[in-house]
Amino acid sequence: MDKVTHSAEPHHEHDKRQTEIYYVPAQSNWPIVGALGLFLIAVGAGLLLQPKGMLSHFGGFVLLGGIVTVVVMMIGWFHNVIQESLAGLYSHQMARSFRQGMSWFIFSEVMFFGAFFGALFYARMIAVPWLSGASNNAMTHEVLWPTFEAIWPLIKTPSGTETQAMPWQGLPLMNTLILLTSSITLHLSQLSLEKNQRTALIVWLEITIVLAIAFLFYQGQEYLHAYQEMNLTLQSGVYGNTFFLLTGFHGLHVTLGTIFLIVLLARIAFDHFTPRDHFAFQAGSWYWHFVDVVWLCLFVFVYVL
Structure with missing residues (x-):
């Protein structure tokens, strides 16, 4: 197996500046x-x-x-x-600052998606029962939407148009398997970097990027199917809104994560990382695993339940 044999600077100079400066x-x-x-x-x-x-x-x-x-x-x-x-x-203190910054960034992303999942929870658990006349709101039910049925997903809109719910089988399930596999291949890539195995590092990272691009391609196919054959659009009531906002913003994060991984692959080609000094790769790994966890929650709460 090929080895990573050199880095951008000598290790003794690297260790020296780690203890002397804070940039x-x-x-x-x-x-x-x-x-x-x-x-x-x-x-x-x-x-x-x-x-x-x-x-x-x-x-x-x-x-x-x-x-x-x-x-x-x-x-x-x-x-x-x-x-x-x-x-x-960059010094050791700067490295800690980077780790703290990346941690807070991912936390802010958790809050971002938490707001959308909160909107989904509110629509399903509060607004739907309220519109159906539950909790002594029978008058509201008669005035606002007399024909409303308290079921989820809401495939009927107040205007009378009807859409279809996106099933979890098919493309959504396949994309779930693709993302789960990409987390495994990225983890294997990081292990290869830590073990100084250059060939395995590159191969596993390239597989991860291919899987990421495949996910985005199939999500595009899913959107085309939803618009052209299911009449499921952003205008399809609260269900269409939450479906496209959650999956769309997740797709945006997958796109950014894919760009991140491509940049990491380019840096590996120039030997920017060593087994001891590779936080940029670790940060990309954190972000990608976070994106995968969000998709698992999305798959369960948007597609399955």
């Missing part, structure tokens, strides 16, 4: 660039969902501009951090 990076413009990109994505998506017209057409350009801005931000920010690391500017 304070200069002010960066990338956070505000990223915030601008996310703002454009939100505005563009909102305009794109408007009824067909000039605003909807304009929204596509705004959304594309936001996506391009975020991609530019990621490339620029990754480049800066990589250059600082290769220059030997």
Whole structure:
């Protein structure tokens, strides 16, 4: 098995600077660039969902501009951090700061998805019984929606249109198996890095990236099937809203995670990591496992239950 035989700098210099310096990076413009990109994505998506017209057409350009801005931000920010690391500017204290920052970032993502799962819980456990006339709300039931039936998923909307619920079999189940497998292959890749096995490291990471791309492809196929054959869209009442918001934002996180993994593969090609010094790879692994856990919760609460 091939070995990782060298790193970006000698180990004795690396150990020396670990105990001597704490690097304070200069002010960066990338956070505000990223915030601008996310703002454009939100505005563009909102305009794109408007009824067909000039605003909807304009929204596509705004959304594309936001996506391009975020991609530019990621490339620029990754480049800066990589250059600082290769220059030997990071110490043990900086490494702890990175770990704390990544931990808080994942915690913020947990809260982000927690809000959407909370909305799903509210709709199913509170709003649906309330609309059905439970808890002494019979008058509300008669006034707001007399024909309402307290069942989930809600495939009927107040306007009278009807859709279909997405079954958990087929593509959703296959995507679940794909993501679970990708977590295993990524873990094997990290173990190979820690054991200094370069060939296994690259192969397992490449398999993980292929599985990630396959997940995104099949999710796109699922969306096409939902829109074209099931009449399940964002306008399909609260069920359609929660379904596409949860799966869509998860798909966005899978996309970002895939980009993260591709960057890691490129850095491995340039021997940026050693068995002792590879937190960037570890951070990517944390993020990917988090994305997989979110999908498992999503699969159970959105598709199965």
